[in-house]
Amino acid sequence: MTESSADFEAEALPHLDAVYSFALRLSNSEEAAADLVQDTFLRAYRSWDQYTPGTRCKSWLFTICRNVFLRSRERDRRRDEILAESAEPDPRALSRENPVFMETRERDPEGSFFRSIVDDRVLQALDELPKEFRMAVVLSDLEDLSYEEVAQVLDVPIGTVKSRLFRGRQLLQKALVDYAVQEGYLPAPPGDEES
Amino acid sequence: MDWLRRLLGGRRARSPQEITCMEAAERLLEFLDGELEEVSHEEVEAHLDVCQKCFPRLQFEKAFREVVRGARRGRPAPSHVRDRVLEVLGEEGHSSS
Incomplete structure (x- = not known):
């Protein structure tokens, strides 16, 4: 076994499960995720001399995975970039007020209803988020990457990471609120009881 | 003399x-x-x-985070995915230990 192969095996291959989980959340398809993982590791192996030892290998693999995914969805990317560029609000303004919290605080001030929601439903709602928001939430909340690492993977400024993350979380909260009302975990808003 | 101002009713x-x-x-x-x-x-x-005013929002955001983080799957890649990766790497000259 060559030194390069040994390094790759020790540093990159242990992240295969994490890359698969990320690919699955990106593509919403086990078959597509398998292809993505294969392409990611193939490209990583061929470019191993470009990897800087000591940096976070998982982030580097996610970057490759994201690029492979976007290239396979070129047309969608153009649409998403236009969507993202058209509205990039100030992250601190997004943090200042959360309309989902404002809307539910009379019915459940501390968001206890979230605890009644099963994992599958959370993942389903996550999979239904627009792709750019989904990637930010998955990398931050499921993969524990820092803002700086998410920015590197998505190739966007940190401010954009915050905006996408905060907006993505609000969309996810809204979806979970709707589900909680539907399942009876949270009372319907006043005036909506009949619907 | 902050304590004195408070004692005398002044604003801290x-x-x-x-x-x-x-x-x-x-x-x-x-x-x-x-x-x-x-x-x-x-x-x-x-x-x-x-x-006290900020407490409910803090709890709301924390409860949301707990449910999202709890949905993390330590889901391993299926064996056929791992096998395919190793096979492709093998074709590239990688030898696994």
């Missing part, structure tokens, strides 16, 4: 470390993500420790 001067509810809310998500610098983190923490 705002300590430089104290922040308003608005300032705490603006930094809340970065605070929960552990992305604030140390001083800023401590300011938000000190505010949240004592502010």
Whole structure:
């Protein structure tokens, strides 16, 4: 076994499960995720001399995975970039007020209803988020990457990471609120009881 | 003589470390993500420790985070995916131990 192969095996291959989980959340398809993982590791192996030892290998693999995914969805990317560029609000303004919290605080001030929601439903709602928001939430909340690492993977400024993350979380909260009302975990808003 | 001013009913001067509810809310998500610098983190923490008004929003955001993080699957890649990766790498000259 060559030194390069040994390094790759020790540093990159242990992240295969994490890359698969990320690919699955990106593509919403086990078959597509398998292809993505294969392409990611193939490209990583061929470019191993470009990897800087000591940096976070998982982030580097996610970057490759994201690029492979976007290239396979070129047309969608153009649409998403236009969507993202058209509205990039100030992250601190997004943090200042959360309309989902404002809307539910009379019915459940501390968001206890979230605890009644099963994992599958959370993942389903996550999979239904627009792709750019989904990637930010998955990398931050499921993969524990820092803002700086998410920015590197998505190739966007940190401010954009915050905006996408905060907006993505609000969309996810809204979806979970709707589900909680539907399942009876949270009372319907006043005036909506009949619907 | 801050204690004397308070005793006499005067308004206590705002300590430089104290922040308003608005300032705490603006930094809340970065605070929960552990992305604030140390001083800023401590300011938000000190505010949240004592502010009843901010408490419900803090609990709401925490409950949401718990449910999302709880949905993390330590789901391993299926064996056929792992086999395919090793096969493709083998074709590239990689030898596994």
